[in-house]
Amino acid sequence: MWIYEKKLQYPINIRRPNPLYASIIVSQLGGPDGEMGASTRYLNQRFSMPYGEVIGILTDVGTEELAHMEMIGTLLYQLTKGLTPEQVKEAGFDKYFVDHTTGVYPASAAGVPFTAAYVGVKGDVLADLTEDLAAEQKARVTYDNLLRLIDDPDVREPLKFLRAREIVHFQRFGDAMRVAQDRLNSRNFYAFNPAYDGGSCSTETPGER
Amino acid sequence: MRRRYADAQGTLKTDTARRALLDRIQQLAFAVTETTLYLDGHPYNRRALAYYGRVKRELDEATGEYELNYGPLSGMSEGGDERTGWRWVTQAWPWALGYPETSDRPEWNENLTPAAPEDN
Numbered sequence: 045m046w047i048y049e050k051k052l053q054y055p056i057n058i059r060r061p062n063p064l065y066a067s068i069i070v071s072q073l074g075g076p077d078g079e080m081g082a083s084t085r086y087l088n089q090r091f092s093m094p095y096g097e098v099i100g101i102l103t104d105v106g107t108e109e110l111a112h113m114e115m116i117g118t119l120l121y122q123l124t125k126g127l128t129p130e131q132v133k134e135a136g137f138d139k140y141f142v143d144h145t146t147g148v149y150p151a152s153a154a155g156v157p158f159t160a161a162y163v164g165v166k167g168d169v170l171a172d173l174t175e176d177l178a179a180e181q182k183a184r185v186t187y188d189n190l191l192r193l194i195d196d197p198d199v200r201e202p203l204k205f206l207r208a209r210e211i212v213h214f215q216r217f218g219d220a221m222r223v224a225q226d227r228l229n230s231r232n233f234y235a236f237n238p239a240y241d242g243g244s245c246s247t248e249t250p251g252e253r
Numbered sequence: 254m255r256r257r258y259a260d261a262q263g264t265l266k267t268d269t270a271r272r273a274l275l276d277r278i279q280q281l282a283f284a285v286t287e288t289t290l291y292l293d294g295h296p297y298n299r300r301a302l303a304y305y306g307r308v309k310r311e312l313d314e315a316t317g318e319y320e321l322n323y324g325p326l327s328g329m330s331e332g333g334d335e336r337t338g339w340r341w342v343t344q345a346w347p348w349a350l351g352y353p354e355t356s357d358r359p360e361w362n363e364n365l366t367p368a369a370p371e372d373n
Contacts, residue, residue: 045282047327091348100342104328 046107053111054205058122058198063137065194066123067153070140072190072206073116074150074158077182081162083109085179092167092239095227098220102176105213112206117148119202168237169224176217184210271354274319278326281312323353 072078086106093099124137124146132141139155150158164175187207194200227238288305295301316326324340325331331341350357 090346096342096344096346099346100328100339 046110052115052118053108054115054202056115056118056122056198056202058119058196060196060198061125061127061131062123062196062199063127063132063135063141065196065199066120067135067137067140068193069116069119069123069190069199069203070149070151071153072183072186073113073120073148075152075156075186076162077179077186078150078152078158078162079109079112079116079183080150080158082106082179082183083113084160085163085165086176088163088165089172089176092165093169093172094238095169095220095223097223098169098173101216101220105216108209108213112209115202115206119199120148121146123199167239169239170221170237172239173217173221173224177214177221180210180214180217184214271319271323274315274322275353278312278315278319281308281315284308285312 074080083106086102086109090099090102090106093102127137127146132138140149140151143149152158164172164179166172166175184207187203187210190203191200191207194203224238285305285308288301288308292298292301292305316330320326320330320332324337324344325333328341331339333340345352345356347353
Protein backbone atom coordinates (compact mmCIF):
# COMPACT_ATOMS: atom_id res chain seq x y z
CA MET A 45 0.00 0.00 0.00
CA TRP A 46 0.99 3.63 -0.26
CA ILE A 47 1.65 6.51 2.14
CA TYR A 48 1.45 10.14 1.00
CA GLU A 49 4.11 12.67 2.00
CA LYS A 50 3.25 16.35 2.04
CA LYS A 51 6.11 17.59 -0.10
CA LEU A 52 6.92 17.99 -3.77
CA GLN A 53 9.86 16.04 -5.15
CA TYR A 54 11.29 19.32 -6.52
CA PRO A 55 10.24 22.86 -5.49
CA ILE A 56 7.90 24.82 -7.78
CA ASN A 57 7.25 28.56 -7.39
CA ILE A 58 5.92 30.28 -10.51
CA ARG A 59 5.68 34.04 -10.22
CA ARG A 60 4.07 34.73 -13.62
CA PRO A 61 0.91 32.72 -14.48
CA ASN A 62 0.81 31.68 -18.12
CA PRO A 63 -2.24 29.78 -19.40
CA LEU A 64 -0.58 29.01 -22.74
CA TYR A 65 2.15 27.09 -20.91
CA ALA A 66 -0.51 25.29 -18.87
CA SER A 67 -2.32 24.23 -22.03
CA ILE A 68 0.79 22.42 -23.33
CA ILE A 69 2.25 21.14 -20.03
CA VAL A 70 -1.06 19.34 -19.34
CA SER A 71 0.06 16.68 -21.83
CA GLN A 72 2.62 15.47 -19.29
CA LEU A 73 -0.27 14.72 -16.94
CA GLY A 74 -2.85 13.08 -19.21
CA GLY A 75 -1.20 12.84 -22.62
CA PRO A 76 0.11 9.73 -24.40
CA ASP A 77 3.53 9.90 -22.72
CA GLY A 78 2.44 11.61 -19.51
CA GLU A 79 3.08 10.80 -15.87
CA MET A 80 -0.35 9.28 -15.24
CA GLY A 81 0.17 6.69 -17.96
CA ALA A 82 3.72 6.04 -16.73
CA SER A 83 2.74 5.34 -13.11
CA THR A 84 -0.24 3.21 -14.16
CA ARG A 85 1.88 1.25 -16.64
CA TYR A 86 4.70 0.40 -14.23
CA LEU A 87 2.61 -0.30 -11.15
CA ASN A 88 0.35 -2.68 -13.10
CA GLN A 89 3.19 -4.47 -14.87
CA ARG A 90 4.54 -5.61 -11.50
CA PHE A 91 2.08 -8.44 -10.92
CA SER A 92 3.20 -10.59 -13.83
CA MET A 93 6.88 -9.75 -13.44
CA PRO A 94 8.82 -12.77 -12.13
CA TYR A 95 12.03 -11.06 -10.94
CA GLY A 96 12.31 -9.28 -7.60
CA GLU A 97 14.81 -6.70 -8.84
CA VAL A 98 12.53 -5.76 -11.75
CA ILE A 99 9.48 -5.57 -9.47
CA GLY A 100 11.49 -3.28 -7.20
CA ILE A 101 12.36 -0.99 -10.10
CA LEU A 102 8.73 -0.97 -11.35
CA THR A 103 7.46 -0.24 -7.82
CA ASP A 104 9.91 2.55 -7.10
CA VAL A 105 9.81 4.20 -10.54
CA GLY A 106 6.01 3.89 -10.62
CA THR A 107 5.84 5.51 -7.19
CA GLU A 108 8.12 8.35 -8.29
CA GLU A 109 5.85 8.90 -11.31
CA LEU A 110 2.97 9.51 -8.89
CA ALA A 111 5.08 12.31 -7.39
CA HIS A 112 5.66 13.64 -10.92
CA MET A 113 1.89 13.73 -11.51
CA GLU A 114 1.72 15.96 -8.44
CA MET A 115 4.47 18.23 -9.82
CA ILE A 116 2.63 18.61 -13.15
CA GLY A 117 -0.58 19.36 -11.24
CA THR A 118 1.30 22.00 -9.25
CA LEU A 119 2.63 23.59 -12.46
CA LEU A 120 -0.90 23.71 -13.90
CA TYR A 121 -2.31 25.18 -10.69
CA GLN A 122 0.29 27.92 -10.43
CA LEU A 123 0.24 28.73 -14.17
CA THR A 124 -3.54 29.28 -14.12
CA LYS A 125 -3.82 31.12 -10.81
CA GLY A 126 -5.86 34.33 -10.76
CA LEU A 127 -6.63 34.48 -14.50
CA THR A 128 -9.21 36.92 -15.83
CA PRO A 129 -11.57 35.76 -18.62
CA GLU A 130 -9.67 38.11 -20.96
CA GLN A 131 -6.35 36.42 -20.17
CA VAL A 132 -7.99 33.03 -20.68
CA LYS A 133 -9.16 34.06 -24.17
CA GLU A 134 -5.93 35.78 -25.19
CA ALA A 135 -3.85 32.72 -24.37
CA GLY A 136 -6.13 30.29 -26.18
CA PHE A 137 -6.87 28.60 -22.85
CA ASP A 138 -10.62 29.02 -23.44
CA LYS A 139 -11.14 25.53 -24.89
CA TYR A 140 -9.77 23.92 -21.71
CA PHE A 141 -11.40 26.51 -19.45
CA VAL A 142 -14.93 25.97 -20.72
CA ASP A 143 -14.95 22.31 -19.58
CA HIS A 144 -12.59 22.33 -16.60
CA THR A 145 -12.28 26.01 -15.49
CA THR A 146 -8.82 26.03 -13.86
CA GLY A 147 -9.16 22.52 -12.44
CA VAL A 148 -6.45 19.95 -13.17
CA TYR A 149 -7.86 17.47 -15.70
CA PRO A 150 -5.75 14.71 -17.32
CA ALA A 151 -5.85 15.30 -21.06
CA SER A 152 -3.36 15.78 -23.87
CA ALA A 153 -2.33 19.23 -25.13
CA ALA A 154 -4.77 18.68 -28.02
CA GLY A 155 -7.60 18.06 -25.53
CA VAL A 156 -7.87 14.28 -25.83
CA PRO A 157 -8.87 12.91 -22.41
CA PHE A 158 -6.51 10.44 -20.72
CA THR A 159 -7.10 6.89 -21.89
CA ALA A 160 -5.79 3.53 -20.69
CA ALA A 161 -4.76 2.92 -24.31
CA TYR A 162 -1.58 4.78 -23.31
CA VAL A 163 -0.80 2.03 -20.76
CA GLY A 164 1.12 -0.92 -22.20
CA VAL A 165 0.84 -4.11 -20.14
CA LYS A 166 1.53 -7.18 -22.26
CA GLY A 167 2.26 -9.68 -19.46
CA ASP A 168 5.55 -10.59 -21.14
CA VAL A 169 8.85 -9.64 -19.54
CA LEU A 170 10.72 -8.45 -22.63
CA ALA A 171 7.69 -6.80 -24.24
CA ASP A 172 6.84 -4.88 -21.07
CA LEU A 173 10.39 -3.74 -20.36
CA THR A 174 10.89 -2.66 -23.98
CA GLU A 175 7.65 -0.69 -23.69
CA ASP A 176 9.00 1.00 -20.56
CA LEU A 177 12.32 1.92 -22.17
CA ALA A 178 10.47 3.50 -25.10
CA ALA A 179 8.02 5.24 -22.79
CA GLU A 180 10.83 6.96 -20.89
CA GLN A 181 12.40 8.19 -24.14
CA LYS A 182 9.04 9.45 -25.43
CA ALA A 183 8.46 11.31 -22.17
CA ARG A 184 11.97 12.79 -22.43
CA VAL A 185 11.19 14.04 -25.96
CA THR A 186 7.95 15.62 -24.72
CA TYR A 187 9.92 17.50 -22.04
CA ASP A 188 12.45 18.50 -24.73
CA ASN A 189 9.60 19.94 -26.81
CA LEU A 190 8.10 21.78 -23.84
CA LEU A 191 11.52 23.30 -23.10
CA ARG A 192 11.73 24.48 -26.73
CA LEU A 193 8.47 26.40 -26.24
CA ILE A 194 8.88 27.75 -22.70
CA ASP A 195 11.14 30.68 -21.66
CA ASP A 196 10.24 31.30 -18.01
CA PRO A 197 13.02 29.88 -15.76
CA ASP A 198 10.48 29.31 -12.95
CA VAL A 199 8.76 26.82 -15.24
CA ARG A 200 11.86 25.51 -17.01
CA GLU A 201 13.73 24.39 -13.87
CA PRO A 202 11.13 21.83 -12.68
CA LEU A 203 10.67 20.67 -16.30
CA LYS A 204 14.45 20.18 -16.60
CA PHE A 205 14.40 18.15 -13.39
CA LEU A 206 11.58 15.97 -14.74
CA ARG A 207 13.41 15.54 -18.06
CA ALA A 208 16.51 14.34 -16.22
CA ARG A 209 14.44 11.83 -14.28
CA GLU A 210 13.17 10.31 -17.55
CA ILE A 211 16.79 9.67 -18.52
CA VAL A 212 17.59 8.09 -15.14
CA HIS A 213 14.48 5.91 -15.37
CA PHE A 214 15.54 4.79 -18.86
CA GLN A 215 18.88 3.73 -17.39
CA ARG A 216 17.22 1.87 -14.51
CA PHE A 217 14.92 0.05 -16.93
CA GLY A 218 18.12 -0.84 -18.76
CA ASP A 219 19.24 -2.48 -15.49
CA ALA A 220 15.88 -4.27 -15.35
CA MET A 221 16.36 -5.55 -18.90
CA ARG A 222 19.85 -6.82 -17.99
CA VAL A 223 18.48 -8.62 -14.91
CA ALA A 224 15.77 -10.24 -17.04
CA GLN A 225 18.10 -11.26 -19.86
CA ASP A 226 20.64 -12.71 -17.41
CA ARG A 227 17.91 -15.16 -16.35
CA LEU A 228 16.87 -16.14 -19.87
CA ASN A 229 18.32 -18.85 -22.07
CA SER A 230 21.17 -17.39 -24.06
CA ARG A 231 20.26 -19.51 -27.12
CA ASN A 232 17.04 -17.63 -27.63
CA PHE A 233 15.79 -14.77 -25.45
CA TYR A 234 12.39 -14.88 -27.14
CA ALA A 235 11.62 -18.61 -26.90
CA PHE A 236 9.41 -18.26 -23.85
CA ASN A 237 7.77 -15.75 -21.56
CA PRO A 238 9.01 -16.23 -17.99
CA ALA A 239 5.98 -14.29 -16.75
CA TYR A 240 3.68 -17.03 -18.13
CA ASP A 241 5.65 -20.15 -18.99
CA GLY A 242 7.42 -20.46 -15.63
CA GLY A 243 11.12 -20.65 -15.05
CA SER A 244 12.01 -23.23 -17.68
CA CYS A 245 12.96 -22.44 -21.23
CA SER A 246 11.87 -24.42 -24.26
CA THR A 247 13.15 -23.65 -27.72
CA GLU A 248 9.81 -24.68 -29.21
CA THR A 249 7.43 -22.11 -30.55
CA PRO A 250 4.72 -21.29 -27.95
CA GLY A 251 1.57 -23.34 -28.42
CA GLU A 252 3.31 -26.22 -30.19
CA ARG A 253 4.63 -28.13 -27.20
CA MET B 254 17.24 -16.46 8.80
CA ARG B 255 15.11 -19.01 7.00
CA ARG B 256 11.64 -19.10 8.44
CA ARG B 257 10.10 -21.62 6.10
CA TYR B 258 10.59 -25.35 6.49
CA ALA B 259 9.07 -28.73 5.67
CA ASP B 260 7.99 -31.16 8.40
CA ALA B 261 8.66 -34.95 8.40
CA GLN B 262 5.77 -35.53 5.97
CA GLY B 263 7.14 -32.90 3.65
CA THR B 264 4.31 -30.47 4.37
CA LEU B 265 5.36 -26.87 4.01
CA LYS B 266 5.26 -25.08 7.34
CA THR B 267 5.39 -21.38 7.76
CA ASP B 268 6.39 -19.02 10.51
CA THR B 269 3.07 -18.22 12.17
CA ALA B 270 4.67 -15.57 14.38
CA ARG B 271 5.64 -13.56 11.32
CA ARG B 272 2.17 -13.88 9.79
CA ALA B 273 0.56 -12.96 13.12
CA LEU B 274 2.73 -9.86 13.48
CA LEU B 275 1.91 -8.77 9.93
CA ASP B 276 -1.80 -9.36 10.65
CA ARG B 277 -1.49 -7.05 13.63
CA ILE B 278 0.34 -4.41 11.55
CA GLN B 279 -2.39 -4.55 8.90
CA GLN B 280 -5.08 -4.13 11.56
CA LEU B 281 -3.28 -1.22 13.23
CA ALA B 282 -2.54 0.42 9.87
CA PHE B 283 -6.21 0.13 8.98
CA ALA B 284 -7.15 1.77 12.29
CA VAL B 285 -4.69 4.60 11.52
CA THR B 286 -6.07 5.00 7.99
CA GLU B 287 -9.67 5.03 9.21
CA THR B 288 -8.93 7.52 11.97
CA THR B 289 -7.00 9.70 9.52
CA LEU B 290 -10.06 9.93 7.27
CA TYR B 291 -12.27 10.86 10.23
CA LEU B 292 -9.82 13.46 11.53
CA ASP B 293 -9.58 15.01 8.05
CA GLY B 294 -13.21 16.07 8.55
CA HIS B 295 -13.01 16.64 12.32
CA PRO B 296 -9.51 18.06 12.92
CA TYR B 297 -10.12 19.05 16.57
CA ASN B 298 -12.04 15.98 17.79
CA ARG B 299 -10.40 15.08 21.12
CA ARG B 300 -11.43 11.43 21.23
CA ALA B 301 -10.29 10.82 17.67
CA LEU B 302 -6.98 12.59 18.29
CA ALA B 303 -6.33 10.47 21.38
CA TYR B 304 -7.30 7.27 19.57
CA TYR B 305 -5.03 8.18 16.65
CA GLY B 306 -2.11 8.76 19.01
CA ARG B 307 -2.60 5.34 20.60
CA VAL B 308 -2.97 3.26 17.45
CA LYS B 309 -0.20 5.15 15.63
CA ARG B 310 2.21 4.44 18.49
CA GLU B 311 1.23 0.75 18.50
CA LEU B 312 1.66 0.63 14.72
CA ASP B 313 5.11 2.18 14.89
CA GLU B 314 6.16 -0.33 17.58
CA ALA B 315 4.82 -3.33 15.66
CA THR B 316 6.39 -2.10 12.41
CA GLY B 317 9.73 -1.61 14.16
CA GLU B 318 9.60 -5.13 15.60
CA TYR B 319 8.69 -6.63 12.23
CA GLU B 320 11.38 -4.81 10.30
CA LEU B 321 14.02 -5.66 12.91
CA ASN B 322 13.21 -9.38 12.68
CA TYR B 323 12.11 -9.98 9.12
CA GLY B 324 13.00 -7.18 6.72
CA PRO B 325 11.72 -3.88 5.35
CA LEU B 326 8.07 -3.05 4.75
CA SER B 327 9.09 0.09 2.86
CA GLY B 328 11.99 0.97 0.60
CA MET B 329 12.54 3.96 2.86
CA SER B 330 12.92 1.74 5.92
CA GLU B 331 15.26 -0.78 4.32
CA GLY B 332 18.17 -1.21 6.73
CA GLY B 333 20.06 -3.74 4.66
CA ASP B 334 23.81 -4.08 4.73
CA GLU B 335 26.35 -6.15 2.83
CA ARG B 336 25.38 -9.26 4.76
CA THR B 337 21.62 -9.10 4.08
CA GLY B 338 21.74 -7.36 0.70
CA TRP B 339 18.92 -5.12 -0.52
CA ARG B 340 16.08 -7.18 0.90
CA TRP B 341 13.54 -4.80 -0.67
CA VAL B 342 13.92 -6.81 -3.87
CA THR B 343 15.27 -10.17 -2.64
CA GLN B 344 12.23 -10.88 -0.43
CA ALA B 345 8.73 -11.77 -1.65
CA TRP B 346 6.16 -9.20 -2.81
CA PRO B 347 2.74 -8.95 -1.18
CA TRP B 348 0.63 -10.33 -4.03
CA ALA B 349 2.33 -13.74 -3.78
CA LEU B 350 0.32 -16.64 -2.31
CA GLY B 351 1.61 -17.36 1.17
CA TYR B 352 3.06 -13.88 1.75
CA PRO B 353 5.01 -12.97 3.81
CA GLU B 354 6.64 -16.25 4.83
CA THR B 355 6.38 -18.15 1.59
CA SER B 356 5.74 -17.41 -2.03
CA ASP B 357 4.13 -19.10 -4.99
CA ARG B 358 7.25 -17.98 -6.86
CA PRO B 359 10.08 -20.44 -6.14
CA GLU B 360 12.76 -17.88 -6.92
CA TRP B 361 11.53 -15.71 -4.08
CA ASN B 362 11.62 -18.58 -1.60
CA GLU B 363 15.23 -19.22 -2.52
CA ASN B 364 15.88 -15.62 -1.68
CA LEU B 365 14.44 -15.81 1.83
CA THR B 366 18.03 -16.21 2.92
CA PRO B 367 19.88 -13.60 0.91
CA ALA B 368 23.02 -14.76 -0.82
CA ALA B 369 26.35 -13.15 -0.04
CA PRO B 370 26.97 -10.14 -2.27
CA GLU B 371 28.93 -10.68 -5.45
CA ASP B 372 31.54 -8.33 -6.86
CA ASN B 373 29.23 -5.30 -6.87
